[in-house]
Amino acid sequence: MSGMTFFAISAAFAQEVTQGALEATHDTSLWGLFAQAGLTVKLVMIGLLIASVWSWAIMIDKALLFARTRRQLDRFEEVFWSGRSLEELYRSLSDKAPTGMGALFVSAMREWKKSFERGASSPIGLQTRIDKVLDVSLAREMERIEKRLGFLATVGSAAPFIGLFGTVVGIMTSFQAIAGSKSTNLAVVAPGIAEALLATALGLMAAIPAVIAYNKFSSDAGKIAGRMEGFADEFSAILSRQIDEKNGRQQ
Numbered sequence: 001m002s003g004m005t006f007f008a009i010s011a012a013f014a015q016e017v018t019q020g021a022l023e024a025t026h027d028t029s030l031w032g033l034f035a036q037a038g039l040t041v042k043l044v045m046i047g048l049l050i051a052s053v054w055s056w057a058i059m060i061d062k063a064l065l066f067a068r069t070r071r072q073l074d075r076f077e078e079v080f081w082s083g084r085s086l087e088e089l090y091r092s093l094s095d096k097a098p099t100g101m102g103a104l105f106v107s108a109m110r111e112w113k114k115s116f117e118r119g120a121s122s123p124i125g126l127q128t129r130i131d132k133v134l135d136v137s138l139a140r141e142m143e144r145i146e147k148r149l150g151f152l153a154t155v156g157s158a159a160p161f162i163g164l165f166g167t168v169v170g171i172m173t174s175f176q177a178i179a180g181s182k183s184t185n186l187a188v189v190a191p192g193i194a195e196a197l198l199a200t201a202l203g204l205m206a207a208i209p210a211v212i213a214y215n216k217f218s219s220d221a222g223k224i225a226g227r228m229e230g231f232a233d234e235f236s237a238i239l240s241r242q243i244d245e246k247n248g249r250q251q
Contacts, residue, residue, distance in 0.1 A: 036195060038173050044166030044199050051155050052206035058148050059213045066220050069100055069145065073227055076101045080231075086238075100141060100224075101231050107137040108232075112239055123243045130239055134232040141228065146221050149214060156211035163203020170196025 079089065080101070090109040093102050111133045115126045174192030 038169065038195075040169045041166045041173075041195060041199055044162060044169075045202050048159060048163060048166075048199070048202040048206050051159060052202070052209075055152055055155050055206060055210045055213070058152060059209065059217075062149070062213070062217050065145065066217065066224070069224060072100045072102070073224070076105075077231070080105070099144070101228055103141055104134055104137045104228060104232055105235060107133045108235060108239065126243055127236075127240055131236055134236060138225075138228055138232055142221065142225050145224060146218075149217055149221070152210045152214040152217070156207050156214055159203045159207035159210070160200075161203070163200040163206075166199025166203070167196040170199060 086109065090106065090113075093106050094110070096102075098106055108130050111130055112126075115129065170192055174196065177192055
């Protein structure tokens with residue numbers, strides 16, 4: 001009886017020592033998993049962390065930009081349709097660096113004034129030039145608004161596969177550890193697999209917010225573009241009527 005007790009105590013003590021040794025060897029915290037990962041997996045994790053941080057910086061910047069742009073559009077439309085004269089509105093905006101609808105308005109009015117100052121005789125040519133100026137200004141404004149959204153799309157599509165690459169490399173390292181130790185004990189392979197799966201987790205952590213933000217901002221950009229295109233068409237029609245009136249008085 002005493003012999004059985006001795007062996008039971010010895011087995012428990014050995015198990016406790018083994019468990020303690022494993023815990024001392026393998027730190028299962030996030031930092032420990034990163035520190036114990038191989039060089040390739042570490043580079044993958046660092047790259048994904050940088051991509052995630054940069055994506056969040058873009059998301060915050062775009063959220064503020066879109067909110068500011070919507071407020072500017074609302075204010076400009078309120079002033080434009082308040083009955084204020086085009087000349088007065090142009091003078092108040094021409095010395096600034098307007099954005100959004102203000103940029104479209106100033107560029108079209110500048111072409112309008114230059115053409116009449118130089119004695120433009122063809123109303124069709126003037127209307128064509130104004131339309132082209134509006135199109136160019138609209139494209140420039142949308143390029144400014146949509147800047148760096150492509151990075152979010154790239155992170156959203158590529159980050160999971162980059163993380164999966166790190167996972168594959170980590171699992172290969174774990175199998176090499178199995179072959180080297182000649183043991184299939186879970187304690188041997190689990191730390192390496194955990195390190196590998198951390199790369200996938202980081203890839204998803206970078207990709208999911210980037211995809212959601214890209215879809216949201218792309219939708220918002222489309223709505224802003226629609227509003228600005230509508231204003232460009234309406235303003236072009238207003239200038240077209242004024243061109244006809246001026247030509248009618250001259251004749």
